Amino acid sequence: MWRDALLVAGKDIRIELRSRVTLWQVVPVAVLSLVLYAFALGPVRHTLSSAAPGLFWLAVLFSTVLATQRSFAIEAGEGTRDGLRASGIDPAGVFLGKAAAIAAELAVLQVVLWASMTVLFGVQVHTVWLALVASVLATIGLASAGTLYGALSAGLRVRETLLPLLVLPILAPVLLAASRAWAGALAGPVAGGVSWLRVLGPFALAYLVVGIVLYGPLLEAG
C-alpha cells in the first residue's frame, strides 16, 4: 500500500510540476479571493485582522475543491482510470497517493496565502506551533475528504458541479476548527486555539481511515 501510495503521489506531483495548473491557476485564484475579501471588508485594520483566519481557511477550502478536481481530471483521460484498475495497484495506495499529492499542493498554497495575508491584512502569527499543527491536521482532513468525494463524483458527467456541492458541507467542520485554532495562534494566548485541534485531529483520522477502506469500492463502481 505504501509503495503504491508513493508511486501515485510521485506521478501526480510530477504531472503538476509539468502542467503547473496549481501554480498558475489555483494559487492565483486563492490569493485573488483574499484580495477581494479585503476589498469587501474595507480598509479597517482591526476588521481585517479579526476576519483573517476565517478568510484564509475559506480560500484554502475553495482551493481544495479546485485541486481535487484537477487531481481527478488527470485520471479522466481516455483509458487512464481503466489502466490504473487493470494494473492491479492497491486502491488504498491510490487513495493515499492522491491525497498526499493534494496535501502537498495545499501546503504550498498555504505558505503563499500566509505571506499574502501578512501583507494584505497586517497580521502576525504569535503561536507558530499551533498554526502549524492546525494546518497539518486540517490539510490531511481536507485532502482525504476531497480525494474520497472526488472519487465518488469522478465517474459522473456532472462531476465539476457536483463535487463542490458534496464536499463543501462535509468540510465545514475543518473550516470552523482551523479558523478558530488560527485565531488563537494569531491572538497569542494558546488555550483558546488548542481545543480546536481536538476537532481537526479526529476529522483527519476519520477521513483517512474511511478513504483507505472505501476507495477500492468507489474506484470499481466508477
Added chain:
Amino acid sequence: MSQIPMDPVVRLRGAVALTGRFPALSGADLTVSRGEVVSVVGANGAGKTTLLRVLAGLVPPRSGEVVVLGVDLCQEPAAVRRRVGLLGHAPSLYDELTARENVRFALRAAGVGAGEVVGALERVGITGRLASTPVGGLSAGQRRRVALAVLVARAPELWLLDEPHAALDPGARELLTGLITGAAAGGAAVVFSSHEPEAAAVLSDRQAVMGGGRITELRPGSRRAKLSTVGEGDSHVA
C-alpha cells in the same frame, strides 16, 4: 512450442455481463489455451470489448463460469489483473508524462521491476527523443506503440488487445504481428478484437465471431496452419 502446457488460460461458460443495464454479454462460451491466439470479430455492439474487459477483471460477470488463469472471476474479479495485460481502445497513458515515465509508472503499478523500460520502448520503435517526449505530443500511432511497450515489458500470461491495429501504420502493424506471435511462442495466450476478419484470421489460431453478446461461430485461423508446418499440431477446443 511442443513444451507449452495446454491447460486453459480462459474458460467461459454461459458468461453474462452488463454494461450499465444492458446485457453486453449474454451467455458467451470460449476456451483459450496457452500459446494460442484467438481473434474476436463482430459488428459494433456485438460484445467484443465487454468480453475483453470481463477477461481483464474490469467488468464483473453477473453469471456463468468465467475462469482466467485458474481464478474464478465471478468470485474475485480483481485477483487476476496483475497477470493479464489489456490494451484498450484508448491507451492508458498520461499526456504530461514522457513515454519512458509512462512505461515506468505502469510497470511499477503492476508490481514489475522497471528495468525493462528502455528495451521495451526500443522494441516498439520508440527511441531517442521520442522516448523523452510527453506522450501528449505524440501521434495516435506512437501513443499506441508506447502502450504496447508496457505489455512487452510486463510480459503478461494473457494478452487482451482491443482493436490493436487501429491507428497503426503498416510498419507498426508488422511490429504488432511480431509481438503477438512472440507472446504466443513464449506461452502466453492472446485474445484480440478486430473489425477486419480476414486480416485477423491470418494472425490467429481460431476466430470467434460475436453477435448479440454471444459467440455464434468459431472458425480456424490460418496462423495455426502455418505453425503446424514447423511442428505445432495441437488441437484446441472451444
